[in-house]
Amino acid sequence: MNLPTQKLDEIARQSLQEVFRKQFRMEVIPADSGQRASPGHPILKSEVGWSSANLRGVVQIHLPQDLVQEMSLVLLGDGPDASSVDLKDVAGEIGNMVAGRVSAQLALEGLHGTLETPKVRAVNPEETEKEKSEVPPLQHWEWVCGTQRFSLSLQFHPSGS
Amino acid sequence: MTPKILTVDDSKTIRLLLARMLRPFQVEVVEGGNGEEGLQTALREKPSLIILDYNMPVMDGVMMLQQLRQNPEIQATPVIMLTAESNPKIISTVARLGVRDYIVKPFQEDLLLVKIKKIIPLEPKGDIPPVVPNS
Numbered sequence: 084m085n086l087p088t089q090k091l092d093e094i095a096r097q098s099l100q101e102v103f104r105k106q107f108r109m110e111v112i113p114a115d116s117g118q119r120a121s122p123g124h125p126i127l128k129s130e131v132g133w134s135s136a137n138l139r140g141v142v143q144i145h146l147p148q149d150l151v152q153e154m155s156l157v158l159l160g161d162g163p164d165a166s167s168v169d170l171k172d173v174a175g176e177i178g179n180m181v182a183g184r185v186s187a188q189l190a191l192e193g194l195h196g197t198l199e200t201p202k203v204r205a206v207n208p209e210e211t212e213k214e215k216s217e218v219p220p221l222q223h224w225e226w227v228c229g230t231q232r233f234s235l236s237l238q239f240h241p242s243g244s
Numbered sequence: 245m246t247p248k249i250l251t252v253d254d255s256k257t258i259r260l261l262l263a264r265m266l267r268p269f270q271v272e273v274v275e276g277g278n279g280e281e282g283l284q285t286a287l288r289e290k291p292s293l294i295i296l297d298y299n300m301p302v303m304d305g306v307m308m309l310q311q312l313r314q315n316p317e318i319q320a321t322p323v324i325m326l327t328a329e330s331n332p333k334i335i336s337t338v339a340r341l342g343v344r345d346y347i348v349k350p351f352q353e354d355l356l357l358v359k360i361k362k363i364i365p366l367e368p369k370g371d372i373p374p375v376v377p378n379s
Contacts, residue, residue: 159261168260176255179255179299179328182328183329183348195332198329
């Protein structure tokens with residue numbers, strides 16, 4: 084992956100902002116380094132694989148369940164549709180859309196890849212912090228939407244490694 | 245006769261979103277959770293239009309489209325792709341398979357409605373308030 088850090092920053096920011104604005108009418112801003120997610124809040128981890136001829140990667144988003152609930156309300160309202168929604172499925176679709184935009188931005192840099200279907204699981208904030216320290220992602224960003232803090236990580240490595 | 249739209253997406257969220265978006269119109273909505281279910285539903289329901297995702301387990305959108313085009317009963321069904329995937333090779337493949345439009349997620353509901361109306365009539369039901377589009 085030969086993209087400079089600054090370019091990956093730009094790709095992450097543009098991808099997130101496009102999805103949140105266009106589909107959810109929500110604004111996201113980079114989080115202050117001092118801000119931390121509230122302890123104990125359930126987190127949904129949405130992960131989408133990406134692969135090209137020479138590279139494999141993953142786009143990960145850690146979303147507080149409360150934020151996913153808010154986003155679900157924007158999409159489906161609070162009518163009959165909302166009652167049957169599965170928040171893991173909503174988180175999966177958010178991950179799918181963000182990964183789709185990341186993939187489109189990478190294609191503009193000459194890196195053409197395809198996406199896999201999203202995988203979602205519930206994690207606790209402590210587990211999330213542990214994962215970050217044990218397997219440092221190539222890039223990791225913290226964001227705030229309203230009062231909710233969430234993160235986006237991109238990991239890429241050569242195919243076969 | 246009421247037009248019928250088949251939505252095929254592994255995300256129930258997207259299927260619910262499309263059903264909500266189409267509720268104010270005189271249209272029947274049927275669903276499939278992957279390409280295989282979509283194909284079976286298409287054969288059974290003979291929809292006027294299919295809104296189709298690409299990335300799905302069991303059978304993806306391209307494979308479903310290929311099989312749809314090989315079946316004389318349903319091969320002429322118009323298809324709009326609605327997917328997060330924007331790989332040019334995939335767009336080129338589905339274009340050769342005759343999709344009527346290709347919309348990349350995230351998407352604006354009013355734009356999708358315009359694309360649908362180009363293919364089938366969407367008459368308001370009259371008793372349900374119009375959708376507030378996410379534009």
